[in-house]
Amino acid sequence: MKLFKSGLFFSAISVFESITPLVLLPFLTKYLSVSDYGYLYTIVVIINISTPFLLMGYPTFQSKEYYQSGVEFRKKVLGTYLYSQFYIAGFLGLISIPVYFIIGFFGLEDFQFIWLVLIFATSFLNAIFKSLKNYFRISFNTTVFGLGSFIKVFADIFLAMIFVYYISNSWTSKILASTVTTTFLVIFACLILYKQKSFQLVFNRQIFRNWVKFGFPLIFQRISQMVLNLSDRLLISMFLGTTATGIYTVGYQIGAAMQIFSLAVGQGWSPWFYKKYNSDQYDQKQVNKYIMGITLIAIAIYLLFITFGLKLLPLFVDLNKFQGIQQYVVIIGLSFVFYSIIACYTPFLMVANKTKQVAAITTIASVLNVLLNIAFLKTHGPIVAAYTTLICSVLQLVLILYFVKKELVNNPST
Known part of the structure; x- marks a missing residue:
């Protein structure tokens, strides 16, 4: 019965989350140029390709470990992941300048550095959000999981319209709106997990090695x-x-x-x-x-x-x-x-x-x-x-x- 209920719940969430691009389609095609619209979904593809590299299979590793270990070990697994994000953020900062020069070398002189920062930030936050959302899924905390999904859909639609209409009729406004939404949800999820005492913010090398070994493929x-x-x-x-x-x-x-x-x-x-x-x-x-x-x-x-x-x-x-x-x-x-x-x-x-x-x-x-x-x-x-x-x-x-x-x-x- 629990399997049936969870399957029905996730089906409803999947349907609901799929409405964002459909709702935004007439608005974006009206206010974005054809070039900007093409640029937007090129950047979305780049973000979608980048995110798995940053995730490195963590959600699956987290799911597997969640029921194999005790509560204290679960806290260390999640804490090690969150702690490692500081290192990953630093790494993205270090490579951003050389990557920008490489892009310019291949003839994309009009590509701005702030765009690269926006792509890295969005991919980075998406990876964290997926991992934290997965924690609520595997712990069957459907209330927080569903609330996060609802907030993301409505905030993505609302902020995209506000940013594109009032700030700039550009693809960057749409990506910036998604980044702001995801930032808020990551902070929101971390506060809930902190209040529930669900993680210990420590870096466990053995857990990190096991995660990388498991998740790299x-x-x-x-x-x-x-x-x-x-x-x-x-x-x-x-x-x-x-x-x-x-x-x-x-x-x-x-x-x-x-x-x-x-x-x-x-x-x-x-x-x-x-x-x-x-x-x-x-x-x-x-x-x-x-x-x-x-x-x-x-x-x-x-x-x-x-x-x-x-x-x-x-x-x-x-x-x-x-x-x-x-x-x-x-x-x-x-x-x-x-x-x-x-x-x-x-x-x-x-x-x-x-x-x-x-x-x-x-x-x-x-x-x-x-x-x-x-x-x-x-x-x-x-x-x-x-x-x-x-x-x-x-x-x-x-x-x-x-x-x-x-x-x-x-x-x-x-």
């Missing part, structure tokens, strides 16, 4: 996942043009609505699994039954989605303008059914510290995705990208199941 896993998610549209644009990209992207975005369920499974399942795994009540047969239940629910939602969702498409999309998107919706939606199952099995490898295998699986899938698209996009069109996404999701699931089965054989207690 997950940097490459996150980068590979980004390549897996974005490369198809970039390659379609390169080989087939922007019109084909636009049609495929609309179909992809609608099919990716199934991702709400897969994300909810990941956020609700992993803390439940880690808690169960480290308790005396852990029962592998019970866990298998839950995974089977989640799989059946994912299939049922998918069947409902393609049965009724496709009939409702004309209400949201001009099908004469975006012809053929239905086939992309069906294939992409199915791939996210497999990602829901992947989300259930990945924690098995995390508790066994098999992060290298997880990174390798995602890297193999991303490389295959790029190669198949390069080989067949020109001759067979965008449908190749959809089938490639599906093939890679199946491949990831097969490889994860292989390593999980191997781990269960070698370590029956897992």
Whole structure:
């Protein structure tokens, strides 16, 4: 019952958090130039790529350690992370000047130093916010988790409108608004954790070494996942043009609505699994039954989605303008059914510290995705990208199941 409630809660939060770009879209397209709008999402991509390097797999490490150790050790884990951020902030400050000169060397003379500071600050704060938010998730503190999500969505929308309209009709105003919101939420979360006495602000070298050893491969896993998610549209644009990209992207975005369920499974399942795994009540047969239940629910939602969702498409999309998107919706939606199952099995490898295998699986899938698209996009069109996404999701699931089965054989207690 707790698993069901947490899954439902995280589903609602995932849906709610996705409204920010949709609400801001008409406002930003009105007040930002086309160039500024393009610059904005280029910077957003850079921030999204930078954040995994700063996180270095900490949220997953934190989730794994939370139920494996006592209260005092948990305080040291969180305290070591927070303490290490002072060093990371110093490191970003040291490299900012040489990075700025490198950017200028490559011909981007109009790139201002303050922009680089803004990118570093936003990436740095995003990483801390994700880590603190994860703490409330794994401790099932849904009140603070939900409150933080609500504040972030409303503050992001409100401040973006205020900053863009009153300060500057520029992409920097939007990024600055996000930075201000995240700064407030990081301070807010730290105050709550301090009041709850949830951390000891000390630097434990052994914990830090364990974190780096565990989390370093997950940097490459996150980068590979980004390549897996974005490369198809970039390659379609390169080989087939922007019109084909636009049609495929609309179909992809609608099919990716199934991702709400897969994300909810990941956020609700992993803390439940880690808690169960480290308790005396852990029962592998019970866990298998839950995974089977989640799989059946994912299939049922998918069947409902393609049965009724496709009939409702004309209400949201001009099908004469975006012809053929239905086939992309069906294939992409199915791939996210497999990602829901992947989300259930990945924690098995995390508790066994098999992060290298997880990174390798995602890297193999991303490389295959790029190669198949390069080989067949020109001759067979965008449908190749959809089938490639599906093939890679199946491949990831097969490889994860292989390593999980191997781990269960070698370590029956897992």
